[in-house]
Amino acid sequence: MLLKTISVKIKKNKGFEDLPLPSYMTPFSAGMDLFAAIKEDIIIKPGEIKLIPCGFVLELPTGYEAQIRPRSGLALKYGVTVLNAPGTVDADYRGEIKVILINHGKKDFIVKRGDRIAQMVVSKVIKANLIEVEELNQTERGEGGFGHTGL
Numbered sequence: 686m687l688l689k690t691i692s693v694k695i696k697k698n699k700g701f702e703d704l705p706l707p708s709y710m711t712p713f714s715a716g717m718d719l720f721a722a723i724k725e726d727i728i729i730k731p732g733e734i735k736l737i738p739c740g741f742v743l744e745l746p747t748g749y750e751a752q753i754r755p756r757s758g759l760a761l762k763y764g765v766t767v768l769n770a771p772g773t774v775d776a777d778y779r780g781e782i783k784v785i786l787i788n789h790g791k792k793d794f795i796v797k798r799g800d801r802i803a804q805m806v807v808s809k810v811i812k813a814n815l816i817e818v819e820e821l822n823q824t825e826r827g828e829g830g831f832g833h834t835g836l
Contacts, residue, residue, distance in 0.1 A: 688713075691746055691749065691807065692746070693743060693744065693745055693746065693749075693807060694743065694744035695707075695741055695742070695743055695744075696741060696742050697740060697741050698722065698738075698740045698741060698742070698781060700724070700740075701722040701740030701741075704720050704722055704740055704798075704799055705720060705799075706741070707719050707720070707739075707741070707805055715806050716754060716804030716805055716806045717804060717805045717806075718756070718801040718803075718804055719739045719753070719782065719784060719801065719802055719803045719804060719805055720739060720740070720799050720800065720801055720802070721737050721738075721739070721796050721797065721798060721799060721800045721801075721802050722738045722739050722740025722741070722798070723737065723738065723796065723797075723798050724798065725798075726795050726796065726797050726798075727795070727796040728793050728794070728795055728796075729765065729786060729787075729788040729793065729794045729795075729796065730788060730793050731764075731788050731789075731790055731791055731792065731793070732787075732788065732789075733787070733788055734768055734785060734786070734787045735785075735786055735796070736783050736784070736785055736786075737783060737784045737785075737786055737796055737802055738781055738782075738783045739781065739782040739783060739784065739802075740781070741781065741782055742779055742780065742781055742782065743774065743778075743779075743782060744779070745774065745775075745776040745778075745807070746776065747776050748776070748809060748810055749776055749807055749808065749809055749810060750773055750774060750775060750776065750807070750808055750810050751773075751774035751782075751805050751806070751807050751808075752771035752772065752773060752774075752805065752806045752807075752808055753767055753770070753771060753772035753774065753782070753784055753803050753804075753805055754767060754770055754771045754772075754803060754804050754805070754806060755767040755770050755803060755804075756801060756802070756803060756804055759802070763788070763790045763792075763794050764788060764789035764790030764791070764794075765786055765787070765788050765789070765790060765794050766786070766787060766789065767784060767785060767786065767787075767803050768785040768786065768787040769785055771806070772784070772785065774805075776810075782805070784802055784803040786802060786803075
């Protein structure tokens with residue numbers, strides 16, 4: 686089965702031409718792995734937050750976004766995740782893609798040049814037209830939320 690593809694323009698930043706472009710690791714991967722574009726190792730201590738550059742800029746087509754998401758292996762093995770998951774890259778953003786990592790683990794985590802630190806999923810965006818009303822339709826659930834059906 687062929688998956689739908691779109692063209693996204695990408696430009697590597699100077700000094701990081703040796704790093705790979707974001708890439709899908711398997712034929713059916715939803716996300717492309719992102720690589721740390723750093724000159725020196727970065728240590729993220731337990732509880733610490735660091736902004737890690739990826740060494741490229743994008744030109745997403747209008748009507749699309751890129752979502753920056755954690756890598757499950759980093760989360761499971763080290764407790765390292767993307768703080769604002771998913772982070773959103775809007776179609777009109779032209780700055781460098783960077784990832785906000787947080788170390789929820791118990792040990793220092795070292796990010797090295799070229800490490801796979803997150804993944805990026807390109808998604809279609811649907812704009813909502815909000816219509817202010819006085820009343821909403823009632824449902825059986827109503828205002829129940831935040832675990833109201835049990836754990």
